[in-house]
Amino acid sequence: MTTEILQKHLLEALKKALTSLSFDFSLLKEDLKLEIPPNQEMGDFSISCFGIAKVLKKAPTIVAQELASQLNLNKTKFSVFEQAKNIGPYLNFFINKKIWFKAICEEILSKGNNFGFSNFGKNKKILVEFSAPNTNKPQHLGHLRNNFLGQATANLLAAIGYKSIKINLINDRGIHICKSMLAYKLWGEGKTPESEKIKGDHFVGKYYVLFNTKVKENPELLNEAQKILEQWEKGDSEIIALWQQMNKWALDGFYKTYEKIGINFDKWYFESDTYKLGKKIILKALRKKICYRREDKAIEIDLSKYNLDKKVLIRADGTSVYVTQDVGLAFLKNRDFKPHKSIYVVASEQKYHFQVLFKILELFGFKGVENCYHLSYGLIFVPEGRLKSREGTVVDADDIISEIEQLAKSEIMSSDPNISPIEVSRRAETIALAALKFFLLKFTPEQEVHFQPKESIAFEGATGPYVQYTYTRIQSILEKKPAEEITDKLIDYKILGNPEEVAILKLLAAFPGVIKESAVSYNPTCLATYLLKLSQTFNEFYHKHKVLKAENQRLIKARLVLIQAVAQVLKNGLNLMGINVLERM
Secondary structure, three states: OOHHHHHHHHHHHHHHHHHHOOOOOHHHOOOOOOOOOOOHOOEEEEEOHHHHHHHHOOOOOHHHHHHHHHHOOOHHHOOOEEEEEEEEEEEEEEHHHHHHHHHHHHHHHHHHHHHOOOOOOOOOOEEEOOOOOEOOOEEEEHHHHHHHHHHHHHHHHHOOOOEEEEEEEEEOOOOHHHHHHHHHHHOOOOOOOOHHHHHHHHHHHHHHHHHHHHHHOOOOOHHHHHHHHHHOOOOOHHHHHHHHHHHHHHHHHHHHHHHHHOOOOOOEEEEEHHHHHHHHHHHHHHOOOOOOOOOOOOOEEEHHHOOEEEEEOOOOOOOOOOHHHHHOOOOOOHHOOOOOOOEEEEEEHHHHHHHHHHHHHOOOOOOOOHHHHEEEEEEEEOHHHHHHHOOOOOOOOOHHHHHHOOOOOHHHHHHOOOOOHHHHHHHHHHHHHHHHHHHOOOOOOOOOOOOOHHHHHHOOOOHHHHHHHHHHHHHHHHHHHHHHHHHOOOOHHHHHHOHHHHHHHHHHHHEEEEEEEEEHHHOOHHHHHHHHHHHHHHHHHHHHHHOOOOOOHHHHHHHHHHHHHHHHHHHHHHOOOOOOOOOOO
């Protein structure tokens, strides 16, 4: 019996009890939904009676009492629960623990890496657009939050049945790109990443920083950069060749970073392509008088009646702005995928930009604008303050990963000084990425994050390495017993049932619901919080109770199955966050 079937039995029993009360199901606004109470004294499952009470026109507490009485009269027909009890306006079910332990553990071990997954979003496509780096600088800590949030959101949506399509828009054109191009043209002296022994994106980024330093001394450089943009859009061969070379350097660097952090995409778009379609769409809207041409020849749209400002869509010199390519890309994605929903993972700084974009798309007749969603996330601060790319004060992604890896190596070596250098590096990389990803995902997307490297890498506390260590700890127990001791079908589940075991059981049962909640709310924090709770609950259990040295073989076998189920759920949850587990730490 699976958890889903178990809950189905409870709901069927509840519906029969409601029928005996002459309940009109057609008047119920929401489906009956079981939840897991916050503590064991309140039962194993519960249901709110407020909605039911409105239909019956009775007080919720009275309804809960009547349903509890009716269910207890018929409980012999429904062997999965032992008692129904009302606590205020809530109806609570107390489950037969033998049946429940057996149902949960066997379902987890049979489904393995797929436990918790569902078909909720079957036959629906969701686009998750994230990362979107500029090819004038390396990715930084803020990009890491974007990458990890986008990947985890896409993973979670796929886990509940959606066809989740990961998209990356490379911002490879515009005035910011031309600034680094101009700096290289003036001061590059023919140097290359290879000659300087530096990663391509870092090499290009040096010239972006250099431009912003030089422009303070010579403001005329801004006009020169704008001229390069005009030449680029007109197809000047020399400028295009320089652009292609510098773009390649930057992209080569990006690819290495993505491979390092385990990020991949299903579709790549480039702003250098999408802006052309954006221009065509805007010129079509101009002919329809949806937007207008100013006296200086710039094309603008007035959104003031929608509590937004006027917005330039194409500059006076004919060059494009960000919104130009965003309009083009929206139409391209719709044409290519016809998605159920299109999610943009972009920092909260761009909230207004997306309000403007979505309104423009609506006015332009874009089909599906109501399904466009800006998944906004807060800024990241480091001890020195806010990240600033143009001043060169950012924390580069590659540098922070390297720093966390060094911290992880120190932790590993302190506990096992005889470990081989190769194994140290392998474990350190896995632990470092777990530390970074978990730290940045444990905060809700809208929260600002104050990043603390040493805090993130700790093996205790609310960290990724702590959850990894809990998984590893279980594996070290399991490896001391032959496999047949764990997979034996004759497990005596009724021997389980102390408060710590029941607490684990309830958390395991909640996992599919946590995945769904995290996915539909686009909030991996729900999953991170759950994994911490499950890890803490297991460690509390293990502190109080023996597994391999339990009182008898029956209890040893039952507890081995239970902790194996815990390990599987920890692994599944971490994998959805883009984090790998380690058999040894």
